[in-house]
Amino acid sequence: MKVSVIDLGFNSVKMVNYDVRKDGSYLAYQQEGVKVKLGEGLTKAGYLKGEPVERTIEALKLFRDVIGFDSIRHVLPVATSAVRDAVNKADFLRLVRDQTGFQFKVLTGQEEAFYSYVGALESTCVPTSLFFDLGGGSLEMVYTENYSIKKVRSYPLGALRLSQRYSENGVFSKKAYGKMEDHILDVLPEKKELGMSIDTTLVGVGGTLRAIARYEQELSDYELDKIHNYRLDYPSVSAIARELYRMDADELAEAKAIGSNRVDTIVAGSTIISLLMQKLGFDKIVVSARGLREGILSAFLRDAKTFYSGSISSERAKAHVTFACQVEPLSQYAFSLVRPLVSSGLMREKERVILSHALKQMSDLPSVTNLSNLFHLIIDEDNAFLTHREQLILALAIVHTKKEKTVDWLFARYRSILEPQNMRSIEKISACIVLSTILERSKAMARLSISGKKVGIRILQGKQPVPAMLVADALRNFERAFNVAVSCQVNNAPKGQPASVRVIA
Incomplete structure (x- = not known):
């Protein structure tokens, strides 16, 4: 459709x-x-x-x-x-x-805020957030706690609206710029008015915010061509807003991230975002590439009749987002392997989360033999739960299951985003992907006993025969990744296959 x-x-x-x-x-x-x-x-x-x-x-x-x-x-x-x-x-x-x-x-201001919130939060999944959508004519804000909408506000602080009021074709005199700053600070709410929790995350959407993110990425030679779920800190946003204010129209148009279409709105828009962060005390902002249009589409797909005949309510907006942000659990077979690893400290909880998303994403991937193409197919997918670094770890872990050497040069290419210790996480997740896939296809459960650097694995025969040699090969990679010695036994192995698989590091 x-x-x-x-x-x-x-x-x-x-x-x-x-x-x-x-x-x-x-x-x-x-x-x-x-x-x-x-x-x-x-x-x-x-x-x-x-x-x-x-x-x-x-x-x-x-x-x-x-x-x-x-x-x-x-x-x-x-x-x-x-x-x-x-x-x-x-x-x-x-x-x-x-x-x-x-x-x-x-749309009313409240409806615009709700639809934008649905589009952005379905693709970022931040339970407690202050979400804003900065457009040409207005600024919409939605404050939520655990996805429940607590406050909705709409302010006449659009980027084009303020540019028309205070500038000449996007160029501000010092006096006019100061007046605009005073006006923005006067209109923006006080922190106590919103009653925000201390763990509130600022999430934003709009062309101005995306342009600021691209501009920072250009300045820092950011190696990943991705805006969605990008993080900006306040010092950077503030510095960029001031730098854009000092540039003339030609300089703004020549900036690749800005372009001629945004020359007359980028200064006002970046100032609004900078002052919003300053007044409400946010040191970081999450950039969403999805907003109003995706929220409109989502609401239509969920309930076309209500979309045409009525308006969206806070309860319906919450229902849309919480449904989209449900975390798909590991299968019982993968869970039987991973849970003891997390409980023992051999695997961190964040590594488990990345593994869960990797297994889900692998099930949706087409058959691709070119590993570079495979990597880009994976990384191009927007993930609502993972940072850019975590998405890179996920993509590299999947590629690692195919060919380790390819991961080495890809890791080097994105070294400014990744940390050296992330390679160990990639290896762990890769090893668990392979073992989980074997368990899933065999419908077999794993039982682990862990004592220090020794791991005993007993695989309970499922509906399909467990491929003992594949298990042995997978366990060798598991040993290297987790730096442990593994012994494995396959119970009730079919006739002709060994009942016990032993791996020596």
């Missing part, structure tokens, strides 16, 4: 076309965006003006043709702050419907 989501904002209109799989997962296969500046002049008169409206309708006609040519039956058009705040909203919506056929759903 193909679904198209159209997001009409204050600064731009975007269309993303998704291929939805039978299991409900989806993949964006086409993205188009046009900088129509629909909200241009809105703050002064309260009316959507003629030229921005014409630009918007022309862009929507293009989207209509793309959607029709691709035979997409399900189209979800939503509009946010520019249309929401306009005095002539009804006239505009009627004109759009008559000329393009699109019937837009205008």
Whole structure:
């Protein structure tokens, strides 16, 4: 099934076309965006003006043709702050419907916050968070504790809105910039107003935040081409905001991470994010590459009737996120191997978590013989639970099960992200992947006895014969990875196979 989501904002209109799989997962296969500046002049008169409206309708006609040519039956058009705040909203919506056929759903500030939260948190899975979505016309914020929504706020602090108010085409005088900073700090909430827990994580979405993340990655020669789940610290965000303010329009346009399309909004947008972190006391921020459009799609896929006829509630938003963020447990066969390793301290809990995700991801991978292609297939998948470093460990552990030498040069390539001790984790997880796969296919349980550097493994015969020689080979890698001596016995082995497998380090 193909679904198209159209997001009409204050600064731009975007269309993303998704291929939805039978299991409900989806993949964006086409993205188009046009900088129509629909909200241009809105703050002064309260009316959507003629030229921005014409630009918007022309862009929507293009989207209509793309959607029709691709035979997409399900189209979800939503509009946010520019249309929401306009005095002539009804006239505009009627004109759009008559000329393009699109019937837009205008989101309230709260609905916009909820949908953005669902899209971002389904793909980051942070239970207690302050989430924000910075757009061209407004700033939405959602505070949650254990996925329960406690506070929802919407502020008129959009990047384009403030740029139009305080700058000349994105260029700020010192006096105007100072006034904008004072205004932002005055509008942003106090920390006590939100009543945040001390373990709250800041999660953000929006083009400005992604641009800041890319800019930092360029400055630091970050080796992983990935924005989602990237972490930025406050000193870096603050320094980048100040640096962007000092740059002129040509310098901003030449910056690859910024580009000409964001020249007139990046200074205001980066200042909003920097001051938000400063005022609310956050030293780090998690970047989400998913937000409003993914939240709209997710809500539609879960309950199309409610999406069309009603609005999203805090309870429904929580249900969407908690369902998506359920951790898939290890199979009973893998669990029988891994639990004693964690209990004894031979394997760390985080290594167990990475192993669990690796086994799940392996089951969804296509057959690939080129290991470099395999690595990139794995690392390109967004993981809601793992940092970039942990995702690299996962990908390298899977590749390690195929060929150790390939891991050596890949590890060297990403050495600025990885730590030397991560190689041991890769080896441990790889060894457990191989043994867990054997147990899973044989439907066999493992019983471990661990004493210091000695590990005894008894494999209880399952529905399928346990391949003793494969077990022996896997255990040799297990010994090296965990630095232990292993003895193994396969109970009730079929006739013709040894009942006991002995491995000597």
